[in-house]
Amino acid sequence: MKSLILSALLTLSAAPVLACETFTLGDLNIEHAWSRATIGADRPGVFYVEITNNGSTDDALIGIATPAAGMPMLHETVVTDGIASMPHAMSIPVPAGQTVELAPGGYHGMLMGLTTTLAEGDSFPVTLSFQNAGEVVVNVEVLSLRAEGPDCDDAN
Ligand SMILES: [Cu+2]
Numbered sequence: 001m002k003s004l005i006l007s008a009l010l011t012l013s014a015a016p017v018l019a020c021e022t023f024t025l026g027d028l029n030i031e032h033a034w035s036r037a038t039i040g041a042d043r044p045g046v047f048y049v050e051i052t053n054n055g056s057t058d059d060a061l062i063g064i065a066t067p068a069a070g071m072p073m074l075h076e077t078v079v080t081d082g083i084a085s086m087p088h089a090m091s092i093p094v095p096a097g098q099t100v101e102l103a104p105g106g107y108h109g110m111l112m113g114l115t116t117t118l119a120e121g122d123s124f125p126v127t128l129s130f131q132n133a134g135e136v137v138v139n140v141e142v143l144s145l146r147a148e149g150p151d152c153d154d155a156n
Contacts, residue, residue: 019141019150026133027055028094032152033138035111037120037145045069045118047109047126047140048149052099060091060131061100066140068124070113077105086110091131104148118142 019034029052038045045068053059064072074089092107094100102108109126118124122142129135143150 019143020152021139023136023138025130025136027057028053028059028130028133028136030128030136030138032150033126033140034147034150035118035140035142036147037142038114038118039145041114041117045111045114047072047111048102048104049109049128049138050099050101051094053094053096056096057132058096059094059133061094061128062091062131063129064109065127065129066111066124068115068118069111070115072126073110073112074107075110076107094130120144
């Protein structure tokens with residue numbers, strides 16, 4: 001387990017930054033970590049990612065941390081009677097054998113208190129904390145203001 005985390009960190013520092021990079025933490029595969037450019041730093045930024053649990057034990061994403069924001073939070077977009085709200089999500093379930101997406105319109109990371117403007121092409125680290133698997137640092141690529149996700153070749 002320790003060597004897996006170490007190799008993920010080495011990959012992080014050596015490889016070019018791409019939202020299509022895959023990070024591994026135990027049975028979890030984490031990919032498509034991306035954010036959107038912001039106009040200034042007054043409004044919160046977003047964090048999206050895809051997590052696949054290849055194991056036989058349920059896990060859950062219980063928190064995120066990043067130097068890019070003073071108060072990063074997990075949110076869920078919920079539409080009730082046509083009105084959207086974003087309650088705080090205490091944890092996001094990552095059931096065994098399933099893929100969970102933090103994506104526009106659903107679960108997402110909300111980066112409150114940005115420490116800097118996020119510009120397209122920038123990248124920043126986010127530490128994901130899981131109930132069982134522990135922690136992993138992923139590199140987040142900042143895409144354009146209108147991006148709906150990275151354009152990855154998922155044929156592999
Ligand atoms: Cu939100």
